[in-house]
Amino acid sequence: MVEWKGHLEGDVGQKARMLDRAENFQVPNFFVITSEELEQIFENGTSAEQILNASIGSDHRKEIKDAYKDIGMSSEVRNSTGKAKNLVGGQRNNQFVSIRVSNKQAHAKYKLNVGSSDLFEALKDVAGSYYEKTGEMPSIIVQKMIESEYSGSAMTGDRETPGLVEVVEGLGTSLEEGENRPYFYTLDSGEIDSKKPEEHRKITRNPMNGEERQKKVEPEMPFEDSEIKELLGKLDRQDINAKFAYKRGDFYIVDVWKEEPRYEVLKNPEIQGLKVSEGDISGTVGQEITYSETTLSPEKYRKHLVTGAGGYTSRDAEKAREEGKTAVFSFAEKLENGQRINMKEQRSGRKEKKQARMDGGTRDSFPFSQDSNDSRDTKAITEDTTNSPVATDVLPLNPRNGRGVFTSPPYGEGYVLNDKAAGKNQFSRKNYVDTAEQAFVFDGDNLMLDVRKLGKESKEMIKY
Incomplete structure (x- = not known):
């Protein structure tokens, strides 16, 4: 009934199959109970409740319990008889295992440190949680726990x-x-x-x-x-x-x-946090952005999440990617309500970079990193703009009809700009531009603004 590491056959699930093929690493011993076998064990249960309340037959219990007792042995010792097996057998009832699904998880439950006394209840719990989310029976991996440092x-x-x-x-x-x-x-x-x-x-x-x-x-x-x-x-x-x-x-x-990476490392210049899902983060803490000391599942925040804990493989990070919500985990700063956050996706402009290699090469600098000409710091990303002005209209300059922004007569409906420094009711032609190209230029992903002719008051406005 069970399929052992190194001898997997049938539908054992993708995770078990890939784990079995990992080379040049130590892989703790494991066995798999296939979905077909679980359907027999749980008598084709059609709900999570039926699986949780199922009575496992004696033959199935014996085979699973024997496999559990043998999980601390190599295949050579497991298949032997006599002294070799007896020498290892003394501690067979004192070991702990992990239990998890081998299929795409769908955020099913997993169990760690499972001992002899709670083995079958843990199997029911993991299988039932997967069935509740997918309507299907999983294949389950039972693996020896390592007392990890x-x-x-x-x-x-x-x-x-x-x-x-x-x-x-x-x-x-x-x-x-x-x-x-x-x-x-x-x-x-x-x-x-x-x-x-x-x-x-x-x-x-x-x-x-x-x-x-x-x-x-x-x-x-x-x-x-x-x-x-x-x-x-x-x-x-x-x-x-x-x-x-x-x-x-x-x-x-x-x-x-196997997975294409969907994380970005925030640096400035040290590592400041990890963006664990794709997309921009822009808004106000306490409104579009939720800040938490620990991670949260997507249904608990409106749009974006910034936390002081967690990593790319945290379960809430996986859920954020599935739900299409952008999140930053283990962010170095504590955020307060009212702070404005603006973190832009930095991956799209990097497609033409040369292939990087682990042993060196031309891998580009980190996303959100500070280059030699960049004086930004984290405070600039998380500036408190609670009392700052917010744009409410986008209006044309000196339109013939309708609302607009007027720099000279005849004035229409909208706003009039006055040259306070010169004490005049209108702007000189030299003080404004007709097109954005006259003041702005793009350098890769960076927007450059020519401020050489701007006065001090204008430069203060641009900081916003």
């Missing part, structure tokens, strides 16, 4: 986007649930940049009962640059991204997927 995700990026590694101490629950600010590493043109949080919490498992416990720790970057380069390089050669558990110098791969 660090957990995280690694994304290899592409020619527009740097490689990214996000890490939390201990178990990965706080990253998954968006409750902790991770350590960040980026790899661009062979160079590593990193950012540690100001504060951090480590989540571990109680070895006696499997319950999670947490404590505050003094943040310290966990990996050497060479380790990050090696990890991303191995993933890049296989064209995959991965979630990992790190223990005693080794990265154990627990999930694998």
Whole structure:
């Protein structure tokens, strides 16, 4: 009934199949219960409630329980008899596993630190949550848990986007649930940049009962640059991204997927946060933009979200991408209601850049980065403009008919501009332009304004 790692057959789901093909990494042992088998186990249940209340037959229970007991063994030991198996068998009832769907998740529940006593209830809960969202039975991965020192995700990026590694101490629950600010590493043109949080919490498992416990720790970057380069390089050669558990110098791969990167690293010049979904963020905090210390699911905010925690692989980030809402996670600043935010999508103008490589090359600078001629800082992005004027009309200049902005007689309906400095009721011809091209020019994605002939008062207006 169960399909073991290294011997997968049938419809085991995409995640299990990709995990089984990961090369040059340690992958904790796992087995898969296919959707066909689950339909038999739950007697073709047609609702989440029926699955949760199902009584699992003795034959199915025995096969799953035996597989659970054997998950700590290699295939060679598992298929052997006598001393080899007995030597490993002493701790077979004391191990913990993770349980998650192998299909596209549809944000189904997952279970960590599952022991012998709650194995079947966890299977029901995960299968029922997937069925409730999709109306289908999933294939389920049951995988040996690693008592990780660090957990995280690694994304290899592409020619527009740097490689990214996000890490939390201990178990990965706080990253998954968006409750902790991770350590960040980026790899661009062979160079590593990193950012540690100001504060951090480590989540571990109680070895006696499997319950999670947490404590505050003094943040310290966990990996050497060479380790990050090696990890991303191995993933890049296989064209995959991965979630990992790190223990005693080794990265154990627990999930694998392929995806075009949909994140952008905000730098100024240090890493300021991570835009986890596509699109612009523009508006006022407390109105179009919601600020939260932890991540939120899309139904809890109106348009945009900025948070002080979470990463690209947090569940609320996945939901934001699915719902088409733009979000920034682990933003370095605390925002207040009334602040104006303006973060523009920076990827579209980068399509012609040369292909970047993990070991160096011509990968472009980070999105939202500060170049040598850019004096912007984060305060400029999040300037408080609560009492600033807001445009209410777009009107033509000196129209023949209708409302407009008038610089000389005859004045019509609308607004009249006076040259206060000269004490005149009208502007001199030299003080305005007929077309935008006379004052503005585009340099790539940057809009340049010629202010050489503007007075001090006009320059103050332009700051808005």
